Amino acid sequence: MFSLQTIFGSGQQFYTLLDEAAQAAHDSTKALHTMMKATDRQPALDAFKLARLRERAASDKIGKALVDSFITPIEREDIEALGSALYKIPKQVEKFADRYSLAIQHLDGIDFAPRAAMLEQAASVVVEMVHEIKKMNIDRMTSLNEKLRAIENEADRLMLELYRDIYSGRLDHLQMFLLKEFFEILEKAIDRCREAGVVAYQIVLKNS
Template structure:
């Protein structure tokens, strides 16, 4: 049976906390790309949040190993934990690239990606709060919104990469920006993957 309240609080609270950690990371990322003037500081802050995310993952894995009856299938909890970690790893990797690739000026495309990622993170947090409440209809609606955001990310990636070849000058710069835009689009894909896992949980237990 899904949701034994006496045993489930650690799982659900940790998932919500991990999602909240991602919201904070995406907010910092958006602030970072507004100017990129303090990209080193933001990269360090995002690394700290990534480490915190690893701690949440460790808590979930520890609870899985120590709990005989889990609130949902162990495979589902594991998938949620892994995908949460992947989203955070992806945005932290992008912030690190700004530093070691010497990205010193932002672009409208970076800002649009940051806004998409921040909205996706906020929806994911709402979804995990809804999961604990068994509000499955809200999760379904949220999944649709995240899918729409991922579609926006796809279009933005094609537009941003295409712009690099309209009047290419420095091939190194083209390669650098192409990788960044594709990496950012990959983070939107990962957020959608996480939403898909949530949707599969809903289909299984609703």
């Protein structure tokens, strides 16, 4: 006798699709960090476009699967919320890359690599958290959530250092404006990672 799960599927494909979305988001942050570490720091926008396309494809697949599937392993609203949160990460990273490519000639001597490294770390934790959802291990997820929170706190501390640089007097008005804008974009990208992590954590908290 066939069970409903056999007929309609178990919904396990949603875990795979969410993993794909998280990895695409992480890849966009890796591309940014690599660009910021490079000696010439020349924008290679193709890497960001590709990550966004992969993220968009994963998001579209999630949306279609939600329409087509009778069974989901977790609540549909949670899948939608996590998919939406993951989608916003590479979108924010691409925003930075696009604007950076237009303003690079005004940013000589400004090092974005440390903040880009923190963003990559945050996205890496998000990948772990999304992958761990299927296991519903609250202790592991709590540990990862605390790790992500620590990265966010460190990013907030670095933002205070940024304002010291802005008001140091060594920058012209255009550089002051650009420095503030670009670091705020990076800060928001880390916030997007934190938001995705919170959704993943709450899913496990609710279902464990």
